[in-house]
Amino acid sequence: MSLLVVGSVAFDSVKTPFGEAEEVLGGSATYFSVAASFFTPVSLVAVVGEDFPDKDVQFLKSRKIDTSGLERAKGRTFRWKGEYGQQLNEAKTLDTQLNVLQTFWPKLPEKFKKTDIVFLGNIDPDLQREVLGQVEKPKLTALDTMNYWISSKKDSLVKTLKLVDILIINDGEARQLSGETNLVKAAQKIRAMGPKILIIKRGEYGALFFSKKSIFHAPAYPLENVFDPTGAGDSFAGGFMGWLAKTRKFDDANVRKAIIMGSVVASFNVEDFSLNRFKRLKYPEITARYKAFKRLTHFENL
C-alpha cells in the first residue's frame, strides 16, 4: 500500500556525551520516511529552503521515497539544535529556527491524493487537517503531535484527533492532553477523543499500545552503545506505519508486530548520528533484531 507522510525536514545540530554533529540531515518526516522505506515506498510532503543540497534529495530518492511533494521554498531550511545529558533520555533544545516551515502550506501532488495510509507528522494541527482533506479515501490515518500544539492549539488538535485512527505520542504529552497522570486513565480519555488506537512512546522504556480490547507493551532494546536518540520516535513511527503498509493487515496481531518493527528500527537509529545507521542498515539485520526482541520478552505459560 502507498504511505504518505507530512512533517518537517531539517538540519540538526546535536551534542551527546559521545560526540557532536553539526547541521546534519534530520527532521520528523525525514526519519519517518527513511525508516518506513525499509518496508514500503513513501510519498513525502514537506518543505526545504534554497540551501537544501541536491545530494540529500538524491539520498531520499535512492530510498524509494517519492520527493515530488518536497517543496523548495525561498529562504533557509528549518534548523534545530539540541543537547543530551548522560542518560540520553531528554533533549534540551538550544535553538529552533522555523525558517521556511513558518509559511509552509502543504499541497499534495495529484498522484499522492489516492494514498491509502497517511501519517500526519508533528506540525500545526490546522495543516494536518488540511493534508487529510486532500487525500481522497485513506484506509488508515495516524497522527503525531507535541506539547507545543497541545498547549497553544488544543481546539484545533481535538478537531483533528476526531478524524484519525491512530495517535502516537509520548507519555508526557499523553498526560498533558488528557489531564490524567495515570497512563491507563489517560489512554481511556484520549481514545474517547477519536483515535481507536493510542500508542504511548516512553523513550528508553519502550512503548504502550491501547485499543478497545487490548493493551500491549513493547520494551526498547537494551543497547550497549546509544549514540544519539534524535529521531528515535519518528523512526519508531516510520517502522510501525511502514510495516502496516507493507503487510496490509490492521488486526491486533499485526499491529503488535508493527510496534515491534517500529522498536527494531528505532533501536538501530540511535546507534549513530543523523541517518548514518540507516544508510548502512540491511533488511536481514532488521529481522535478526526482531527475533532478538522475541528472546528479550518471551516467557512460557504456567
Place this chain on the structure above:
Amino acid sequence: MSLLVVGSVAFDSVKTPFGEAEEVLGGSATYFSVAASFFTPVSLVAVVGEDFPDKDVQFLKSRKIDTSGLERAKGRTFRWKGEYGQQLNEAKTLDTQLNVLQTFWPKLPEKFKKTDIVFLGNIDPDLQREVLGQVEKPKLTALDTMNYWISSKKDSLVKTLKLVDILIINDGEARQLSGETNLVKAAQKIRAMGPKILIIKRGEYGALFFSKKSIFHAPAYPLENVFDPTGAGDSFAGGFMGWLAKTRKFDDANVRKAIIMGSVVASFNVEDFSLNRFKRLKYPEITARYKAFKRLTHFENL
C-alpha cells in the same frame, strides 16, 4: 524448598496523592515474606521492638511464615516515614528511626541453618555476610542493597557480592555500583563482581534480567489504580524467590517465569496501603494476572 529471608520489619507512615497511612506494618522482610508465602513457606530473620503487637506476629504466622527468627529486642521497632508525588515513582523519605535495627545482630535458629534458598534483604553488608555464614549449604542465594551501603560500605558490599548468585537492585543503584550510565555495560561490570544473575528493577517500567547468555525484560503491569508503591520492590523479590523455591528449577526458562511472578505479586501490592491487598489476595488472581502479563507482552514471530 525452604526459603530464608533476613531484612527489616518496620512501621511505615506513608502519604500518597490518594491517601495516607500511619504506623502500618511494613519493612523489606515483611513485604518479601508475605509475597513469597503465596508460593512457599518462609523463614523470617529480623528484629522488632517491645512495641510490636502480637496481632502482627499472628498475621505473619497465619501466612506460613516461621517467626522463630524474629527477635524481640528492648526498644522501639524501626520506623520509616515517606511521601510520594503525583507520578508515584519515587518516595521522598521524611524520617527514618533505626531504633532496634541499630544493634541488630542476626542469629539463625538451629532449624534455619539447613535452608536451601536465602534472600539477604537490604541491610548492612557485614550482617548479610554474617547470615550467609550461618547457613550450611545454600543452593541459591540472592541479595538486595541500596545507595546508602554502596556509598558508605562499598568494600564490604563487594566482598558479599562475591558470595551470592543473584543481585536484585534498582537502576540508580546499578549505575552507582558500576559507575556506568548504560545499563548493559553496568550489568557486565556488576556480573564480573560475582553474581551470575543481575536483576535491575525499574519501578513503573518493570525489570531487566541479565545472565551470561540471556537478557530478559518484564514490564510492570499497567494499572488503572496505583495507591501506594511502598514495598513493590520487596514484593517483587518475594514473588520471584518464592516461585523459585516452590518450583526448584533455576534454568533460564523458569527464572523468566519467576520474574513475571515477582512482577505479578508486586502489581497487586501497589493497589492498596501496607499489606492490605495481600491480605485479601487469592492464588487464582495471581495465575489470572500471569496470563494477563502474557497477553500484555505477546507478539507473533515473523
